Amino acid sequence: MTAPAASDNPVRVRFAPSPTGFIHMGNVRTALFNWLFAGHHNGVFILRIEDTDTERSKTKFEKQLLEDLRWLGLDWNEGIGRNGDFGPYRQSDRYPIYHRYARQLLEEDKAFRCFCSEEELEKVRRAQLERNETPRYCGKCRYLTPAEIETRLKAGTPCTLRLRVRPGGVGFSDLVFGRIDIDTIQISDPVLLRSDNSPTYNFCCVIDDFLMKITHVIRGDGHLSNTHRQILIYEALGAPIPQFAHLSTILGPDGEKLSKRHGATSVEEFKRQGYLPEALVNYLALLGWSPPNEGQEIMSLDEITGQFDLSRVLKSPAIFDNSKLDWMNRTYINKTPDSSLADRAGQFFVDSGLIPAQIDAATHSWLARIIGLVKTRVDHLEQLPGEAAVVYGYATDPPEIDAAALEILSSSDGQAVAREFARLVEGKQSLTPETYREIVAQVKAVTNQKGRGLFHPIRAALTGRGSGPELEKLIPLYEEGSSLNLPRKVMSCRERLRAVLARISHKVS
RNA sequence: GUCCCCAUCGUCUAGCCGGCCUAGGACACCGCGCUUUCAAUGCGGCAACACGGGUUCGAAUCCCGUUGGGGACGCCA
Numbered sequence: 215m216t217a218p219a220a221s222d223n224p225v226r227v228r229f230a231p232s233p234t235g236f237i238h239m240g241n242v243r244t245a246l247f248n249w250l251f252a253g254h255h256n257g258v259f260i261l262r263i264e265d266t267d268t269e270r271s272k273t274k275f276e277k278q279l280l281e282d283l284r285w286l287g288l289d290w291n292e293g294i295g296r297n298g299d300f301g302p303y304r305q306s307d308r309y310p311i312y313h314r315y316a317r318q319l320l321e322e323d324k325a326f327r328c329f330c331s332e333e334e335l336e337k338v339r340r341a342q343l344e345r346n347e348t349p350r351y352c353g354k355c356r357y358l359t360p361a362e363i364e365t366r367l368k369a370g371t372p373c374t375l376r377l378r379v380r381p382g383g384v385g386f387s388d389l390v391f392g393r394i395d396i397d398t399i400q401i402s403d404p405v406l407l408r409s410d411n412s413p414t415y416n417f418c419c420v421i422d423d424f425l426m427k428i429t430h431v432i433r434g435d436g437h438l439s440n441t442h443r444q445i446l447i448y449e450a451l452g453a454p455i456p457q458f459a460h461l462s463t464i465l466g467p468d469g470e471k472l473s474k475r476h477g478a479t480s481v482e483e484f485k486r487q488g489y490l491p492e493a494l495v496n497y498l499a500l501l502g503w504s505p506p507n508e509g510q511e512i513m514s515l516d517e518i519t520g521q522f523d524l525s526r527v528l529k530s531p532a533i534f535d536n537s538k539l540d541w542m543n544r545t546y547i548n549k550t551p552d553s554s555l556a557d558r559a560g561q562f563f564v565d566s567g568l569i570p571a572q573i574d575a576a577t578h579s580w581l582a583r584i585i586g587l588v589k590t591r592v593d594h595l596e597q598l599p600g601e602a603a604v605v606y607g608y609a610t611d612p613p614e615i616d617a618a619a620l621e622i623l624s625s626s627d628g629q630a631v632a633r634e635f636a637r638l639v640e641g642k643q644s645l646t647p648e649t650y651r652e653i654v655a656q657v658k659a660v661t662n663q664k665g666r667g668l669f670h671p672i673r674a675a676l677t678g679r680g681s682g683p684e685l686e687k688l689i690p691l692y693e694e695g696s697s698l699n700l701p702r703k704v705m706s707c708r709e710r711l712r713a714v715l716a717r718i719s720h721k722v723s
Numbered sequence: 724g725u726c727c728c729c730a731u732c733g734u735c736u737a738g739c740c741g742g743c744c745u746a747g748g749a750c751a752c753c754g755c756g757c758u759u760u761c762a763a764u765g766c767g768g769c770a771a772c773a774c775g776g777g778u779u780c781g782a783a784u785c786c787c788g789u790u791g792g793g794g795a796c797g798c799c800a
Binding site: 339409618 | 724726729733734735736737738747750751758759761762763792794795796797798800
């Protein structure tokens with residue numbers, strides 16, 4: 215890993231999730247855009263963990279998060295697990311820092327102690343709401359005299375630390391939303407330190423971004439209204455204000471916020487279903503962003519990085535469309551070499567009990583060829599073993615035959631072809647594409663069938679299905695599969711024909 | 724309730740510093756071709772500027788309003 219080229223003002227961005235749950239696609243998109251922006255500007259991508267909510271933060275979520283990001287190929291060059299000059303990178307490890315700045319703000323009178331209890335505040339809030347007023351902090355403790363403060367402190371009254379919000383306007387130019395100005399009257403004096411002395415999100419976030427020299431804050435648009443509050447904190451700290459870019463929300467198919475009931479929303483769910491990370495990431499990049507040379511949608515991370523630009527990011531929310539993701543995933547599956555797919559999808563076959571956990575080269579190449587034959591018909595890797603049933607089928611007794619095949623084999627012409635074909639196969643040691651072609655020619659001569667009438671019964675008898683991959687490619691897989699040592703038996707062509715003929719003669723006569 | 728934001732085919736979007744737009748591409752859907760079958764693939768089709776006012780010779784593009792949607796207003800992040 216080479217360090218990015220040092221320049222006067224290197225771009226430094228960060229992804230700062232809270233480990234309070236499994237990471238969903240909206241967060242992944244935020245991480246991705248940060249990663250792309252850093253990459254494009256040859257900057258630094260930092261991973262910071264915001265776990266000031268000790269109730270909900272869990273280390274298992276943090277672990278999963280790191281794994282997910284790595285799987286997606288969104289590695290970071292500074293932060294958790296990587297170190298760097300601005301650590302620690304987990305907020306729960308930074309409390310002394312926050313307290314130092316809290317003390318500073320208090321001393322400078324830019325913050326003040328508030329002795330109002332939560333119940334009191336809640337009461338005021340409800341009353342304001344009832345009167346149809348904007349609920350906001352009443353400012354009761356803003357101007358307590360030193361003596362008043364002293365007595366409350368002595369009495370042990372719990373207090374929070376609040377920022378003393380200045381009158382006037384605050385605004386910023388968001389890189390995607392544009393200029394947003396408001397009056398500070400809209401903002402209540404935000405709590406910096408809770409009554410248990412723990413720092414709040416807005417406070418930590420600003421201090422960290424300041425100390426970590428973050429140049430661009432790219433995050434979800436839920437933070438749009440936090441930004442003004444945070445700018446006021448930057449001001450109080452005398453810290454430079456970074457650039458902001460807010461990303462619109464990703465919605466479910468029904469236009470509602472993405473949630474569990476929309477099916478797969480977390481990275482590990484997509485991974486479990488056999489989506490390729492490159493497809494996922496490519497799809498996500500196109501949600502709210504489009505390349506300048508529109509028309510090319512299938513792009514590698516490198517290509518996207520080269521073209522990425524926040525000015526082309528849309529403000530309006532996007533709906534997550536599974537069918538387009540599936541299309542993209544299919545495209546990537548079909549681009550990937552079969553042997554590499556065998557590596558990536560191997561586990562799905564193991565889990566389905568079709569191949570052993572450890573396989574030899576012969577089995578691997580056999581598996582790769584099966585995948586090559588059926589991969590055009592799956593959306594994601596998890597469906598592969600199901601499609602491989604064309605090869606594994608017939609292991610049941612009686613053999614499974616679909617309606618279309620049964621129909622074909624129930625006609626006397628169809629049966630004649632199948633019988634003649636089976637008879638000739640019996641005379642061969644094993645079936646190869648060459649001997650297969652010879653036999654087909656003979657069957658054709660004997661039965662006088664051709665085209666559909668000839669090939670359909672043969673397919674039906676050999677595969678038990680009315681349709682499927684090319685027979686000439688399937689046949690060697692049957693023959694080779696029957697000699698491999700597999701947890702579930704694959705029948706040779708001859709065995710298949712015997713089984714199916716036994717079944718149909720039983721059924722018809 | 725107050726404040727802020729958003730609005731092009733069913734979906735993702737191009738276009739938006741006005742004329743090249745009878746609005747382009749992709750997904751999905753439908754049809755045709757290729758193929759012994761299916762899948763893949765090739766070709767074609769359907770389908771949108773939320774509404775109402777302005778400004779202008781001219782508006783998807785600029786302004787105002789309406790409607791619809793989202794967010795914020797926490798000792799959550």
